[in-house]
Amino acid sequence: MTASDDAPAVSVRGLRVRFGEVEAVAGVDLEAQAGRSVGLLGRNGAGKSTTMRVLAGVVPPSEGLVLVAGHDVRHEPLAVKRAVGYCPDVGGLVPRATPWEHLQLAARLRRLPAGWEERARELLERFELGHVAHRISAGFSHGMGRRLSVVLAALHEPQVLLLDEPFDGVDPIGVEATLEVVADARARGACVLVSTHLRELAIEACSHVTVLRGGSQVALMSAAEMAGEEGARAYRSLLD
Numbered sequence: 001m002t003a004s005d006d007a008p009a010v011s012v013r014g015l016r017v018r019f020g021e022v023e024a025v026a027g028v029d030l031e032a033q034a035g036r037s038v039g040l041l042g043r044n045g046a047g048k049s050t051t052m053r054v055l056a057g058v059v060p061p062s063e064g065l066v067l068v069a070g071h072d073v074r075h076e077p078l079a080v081k082r083a084v085g086y087c088p089d090v091g092g093l094v095p096r097a098t099p100w101e102h103l104q105l106a107a108r109l110r111r112l113p114a115g116w117e118e119r120a121r122e123l124l125e126r127f128e129l130g131h132v133a134h135r136i137s138a139g140f141s142h143g144m145g146r147r148l149s150v151v152l153a154a155l156h157e158p159q160v161l162l163l164d165e166p167f168d169g170v171d172p173i174g175v176e177a178t179l180e181v182v183a184d185a186r187a188r189g190a191c192v193l194v195s196t197h198l199r200e201l202a203i204e205a206c207s208h209v210t211v212l213r214g215g216s217q218v219a220l221m222s223a224a225e226m227a228g229e230e231g232a233r234a235y236r237s238l239l240d
């Protein structure tokens with residue numbers, strides 16, 4: 001099954017995720033159409049990364065119905081993984097591999113047609129990683145690793161792009177490149193989800209934002225409603 005034109009690219013209904021006694025996500029509903037981007041905001045431990053992991057097909061929901069590009073994450077995790085590009089909040093890189101080797105592996109696993117190298121080079125240049133393309137990533141700074149993770153998530157132009165803390169520790173060039181990747185993805189009809197603590201960047205990158213608190217969703221609004229001093233106050237009041 002694939003998403004029909006008007007079906008949401010991401011549909012989350014009553015999502016709950018438990019790890020033993022801990023309820024990491026305790027009720028999230030979300031719908032995002034193709035061409036939209038949604039920001040996930042909330043304090044440390046609010047459940048953002050767990051929600052992202054469910055959308056990436058990495059962690060199964062304990063309860064709820066989650067469809068990504070028309071695929072049920074519970075029953076079709078492989079189809080979900082094929083449809084998404086996922087930048088995890090931590091990890092995901094092989095320390096002994098170079099950026100180019102990461103890209104070669106991603107291209108092989110995703111069976112990308114010949115010609116992917118050009119897009120890979122263009123992304124590396126955009127993120128100013130071209131000069132370290134053949135250096136092992138073990139010595140990369142945190143921000144360089146973040147930038148490479150975004151490149152890897154975006155390489156195959158996925159239907160759904162999931163960026164978990166893509167701006168964390170990233171310099172202004174990397175932030176700009178990431179915003180461009182989000183805008184490009186939206187322009188070609190992909191749906192983008194961005195988890196971040198940075199309200200202003202969420203507003204810049206996203207059409208809508210949702211705020212999580214203690215695993216529960218406490219707001220879903222247009223990004224414009226979060227803007228300015230009034231938006232900052234509204235956001236602050238949602239945090240505790």
Ligand SMILES: Nc1ncnc2c1ncn2[C@@H]1O[C@H](COP(=O)(O)OP(=O)(O)OP(=O)(O)O)[C@@H](O)[C@H]1O
Pocket residue numbers: 019022023024025042043044045046047048049050051089
């Ligand atoms: N594998 C796990 N086992 C046990 N508890 C977990 C696991 N993963 C997440 N949690 C717990 O679930 C809650 C939500 O965590 P999550 O990482 O989703 O939050 P977050 O909003 O992404 O936080 P941050 O902003 O700090 O990255 C936290 O209390 C966390 O300790």
